[in-house]
Amino acid sequence: MSKISQDSLKNDEQKINEVNSVVDSNTQENSKVKAVALLSGGLDSQLAVRMIKEQGIEVEAVAIKTPFCDFDCGKGCGHKVLEVATELDIKLKTVFLGKDYLKMLKNPKYGYGSGMNPCIDCRMMMYDEAKKHMKKIGATFLITGEVLHQRPMSQNSNALSIIEKNTEMEGKVLRPLSAKLMPPTEPEARGLVKRSLLGSIRGRSRRGQLELANNFGIEDPPNSAGGCLLTDPEFSKRVRDLFRYSITEPSLNDMELLKIGRHFRMNSESKLIVGRNHGENEMLKSLGEELDYILQPTIVPGPVSILRFHDKPDLRKHKLLLECSSKITLRYSDTLEDRSYEVSITNQKRKLNRRLYIRPFTKNDVESFRI
Numbered sequence: 574m575s576k577i578s579q580d581s582l583k584n585d586e587q588k589i590n591e592v593n594s595v596v597d598s599n600t601q602e603n604s605k606v607k608a609v610a611l612l613s614g615g616l617d618s619q620l621a622v623r624m625i626k627e628q629g630i631e632v633e634a635v636a637i638k639t640p641f642c643d644f645d646c647g648k649g650c651g652h653k654v655l656e657v658a659t660e661l662d663i664k665l666k667t668v669f670l671g672k673d674y675l676k677m678l679k680n681p682k683y684g685y686g687s688g689m690n691p692c693i694d695c696r697m698m699m700y701d702e703a704k705k706h707m708k709k710i711g712a713t714f715l716i717t718g719e720v721l722h723q724r725p726m727s728q729n730s731n732a733l734s735i736i737e738k739n740t741e742m743e744g745k746v747l748r749p750l751s752a753k754l755m756p757p758t759e760p761e762a763r764g765l766v767k768r769s770l771l772g773s774i775r776g777r778s779r780r781g782q783l784e785l786a787n788n789f790g791i792e793d794p795p796n797s798a799g800g801c802l803l804t805d806p807e808f809s810k811r812v813r814d815l816f817r818y819s820i821t822e823p824s825l826n827d828m829e830l831l832k833i834g835r836h837f838r839m840n841s842e843s844k845l846i847v848g849r850n851h852g853e854n855e856m857l858k859s860l861g862e863e864l865d866y867i868l869q870p871t872i873v874p875g876p877v878s879i880l881r882f883h884d885k886p887d888l889r890k891h892k893l894l895l896e897c898s899s900k901i902t903l904r905y906s907d908t909l910e911d912r913s914y915e916v917s918i919t920n921q922k923r924k925l926n927r928r929l930y931i932r933p934f935t936k937n938d939v940e941s942f943r944i
């Protein structure tokens with residue numbers, strides 16, 4: 574690091590230390606103060622809640638579920654948010670961001686991260702929901718478990734300030750884990766929260782959080798594993814493909830389908846999804862819609878497949894498409910390459926129930942359709 578940048582870092586730290594002591598001298602009584610927390614069920618947001626509750630502030634939580642992530646940002650996925658809220662002894666409101674989320678996902682104002690994760694826009698939607706709840710219960714500020722520089726897209730100072738500006742929450746978002754590294758927020762400046770008791774954790778290491786968890790007596794703190802599907806490169810490929818070929822807005826059902834099976838692009842109008850195990854076969858059957866073609870081998874054990882069209886199907890191409898779909902389905906069945914097998918094909922809308930006798934594709938044939 575150059576001398577100049579070392580000096581400017583020192584100056585910054587000095588400034589922050591000065592600010593910390595000035596802000597703390599403003600501390601006042603806060604018996605009626607309420608805050609809303611974005612709770613994920615992961616460790617960071619529950620530490621944030623504990624730090625603020627410890628200062629005598631009443632906290633209520635909002636947990637956000639999107640079609641791609643159970644609650645809040647990646648860290649929390651899979652954790653039991655209701656259990657955490659009960660443990661913390663706070664009220665919980667859960668919000669599902671469905672169709673509006675898909676609309677945003679197609680064209681996020683601030684773009685995507687390394688996958689199809691629109692973190693900045695996503696956090697803006699979460700803040701908006703939290704803000705509604707703040708209004709409802711008369712809360713003064715919002716708490717999040719965000720840690721400065723923990724996530725490349727949404728947790729740097731620039732991104733955090735964009736999110737606050739766009740949601741008109743400037744100064745009202747307190748991030749207790751990293752607060753001492755950031756300019757004081759309104760609740761700190763007004764003396765509602767004691768800044769000296771807040772944290773100065775930054776980066777991806779979890780050491781600071783684990784120490785805090787230990788101080789709070791949290792046994793077996795949840796690890797940071799898990800994550801938002803939109804950061805997964807393979808899943809992102811499927812989302813991109815769906816947006817590219819969909820004529821209308823993709824539905825929540827389309828998105829659920831992306832989470833299971835093997836996916837094949839048949840042509841610009843249709844795609845095939847093939848189950849990988851019994852559980853997925855059952856899910857495919859339940860997700861199948863009236864217009865879908867459902868395929869399955871009749872004699873040999875094999876998967877359920879769904880052939881789905883993005884638009885009205887071109888019936889002239891049907892024969893070839895159904896043949897190819899049957900061949901792909903047989904490829905993942907208990908079959909030999911040089912023999913033919915029967916596949917059942919049904920379509921509820923067209924009242925179709927037919928059988929096709931055909932050979933499986935080879936491994937190479939199948940790969941050319943893979944998404």
Ligand code: SF4
Binds near residue numbers: 645646727801802804
């Ligand atoms: S899109 Fe980004 S901010 Fe939203 S849940 Fe996924 S990882 Fe978290």
